[in-house]
Amino acid sequence: MRLLSYLVNGEPHYGVADDDGVVDLTVRIGAEFPDLKSLIARDGLASARRASAGQRPDHALDELTLLPPVPAPEKLWCIGVNYKDRNAEYKDNSDLPKYPSLFVRNPSSVVGSGQGIEKPKVSDQLDYEGELVIVIGKQGRHIAREDAFSHIFGMTLCNEGSVRDWLHHGKFNVTQGKNFDRSGSIGPWIVTSDECDPRGPHDIITRVNGEVRQQDSTERLMFPFDFLISYLSTFATLKPGDMIATGTPTGAGARFDPPRWLKPGDVVEVESSRIGVLRNSVVMEQ
Template sequence: MKLLSFLPPGSPDGPARYGAVTDRGIVDLTARIGADFPSLRALIAADALEAARRAIAAATGADHDPAEVTFLPPVPEPQKIWCIGVNYRDRNAEYRDNSDLPKYPSLFVRAPTSFVGHGQPVVRPRQSEQLDYEGELVLVIGKAARHVTAERALDHVFGMTLANEGTVRDWLRHGKFNVTQGKNFDRSGSIGPWIVTADELSLDRPLDIRTRVNGELRQQDDTGRLMFPFADLLAYLTSFATLMPGDLILTGTPTGAGARFDPPRWLVPGDRVEVECTAIGTLRNDVVDED
């Protein structure tokens, strides 16, 4: 099942709705089960996929054309957005510092306001010209988790989506010990277009990931080459924090970001970034300058 949050045509100011993408179009689940589950995050927290399936099966047609709605990040107001740094094997070598493979994952957090949905403009901020792309696979948590083992960790995954974890490179070193500033500019990244539920994915098998800029392939890898696989990430995160339904985990980007070219290839207004996974779909966004 593909689940999304969106604004219907003619409603640019909301309220937001959620639904399912089917072969016929978008089935509006807010209209059918919204009284019980007012948002996609509420549906996830209630473990109510069966209610969504019944509503989709009962629908006589689609309510919206995907080409006419405004896509939002699929999970409204997630409690936590964890981001994993340097997780594909070639990324460690890409830093050229002769360091050993890390013992533990590198972590930072992002605010929901730093992301837009599929098809919405990603913003290059007025403070910098060094906006970069990072295509990533994203885990969506379905059940609260603390102190889970790697063997049971994937039981807590609701599904997966995609992200362009946009980064303002020269702001990553404004503070001595953190990268938070460069990772949290408003609307500098994107998430979407939808969540593919875990029952339609093989989370224990490699998933591909590709990033294109203006049609040019820049990043390509698969999760069989992660230094910290999905289950290990969940086990590590839940060793110190409780993961809640709707929390997002961005699992790392492959080699090939713009900063690694000589000279660097920063995003400029008019560029189109596409992040793809065969099992999920394509997240597409154009770049604009901040007003």
């Protein structure tokens, strides 16, 4: 299933998307599962299937304001330098990492598909990073790698937008440059694991104004999905609705000479063939 969150008359709803439109689950099972995170947490997928089976769409997809599929995850983990060749992009002659680089984003730093991502007033160095995202479905701590895939509810996409000059403000962190309000995006929906096996392989491609900038496959991850779940759950309890952005391939704008920063009017598309397309235009911060 493709599950998504959106606004109807300014109020948050969630539903099931297909080629014909969106079946609204809020009006059908919202009393039991008020939002998508509660449906994930309480194993409500069977209820969602029953509620949507044979139903005519309530909405056309292009008429909706999409939100990130889980608008308020407890944790939004982001993995850095995870595809082969990424380490070499830094040109620092360092060895391949033994452990993943890790940081977190606030929910306010991302918007849904079709919404504007903001170039901040204080920087001209807004960059794109296309990523595959794991959505946790089952709570766990100290999860063994062999059990990791059973904790995945589904997958979505992320443009993990980065404000490059602000990444260097702190000596030991990149938090500032990764958390500008509305600087990235997640969506358009979650494709559940029964229809999109997270074991993969999965392709990932990023385009800016139709030009391919990034392209790779999860076959080339240095830290695959099961490792990440096991590693993260060693120190933190993973909870339903938590998201893990699993790293970006080579080809971000900062790696060009000269760099190719995003500017208002640019359109960024992140695509994976078994998930869909996350599409956002760049707008100026108001």
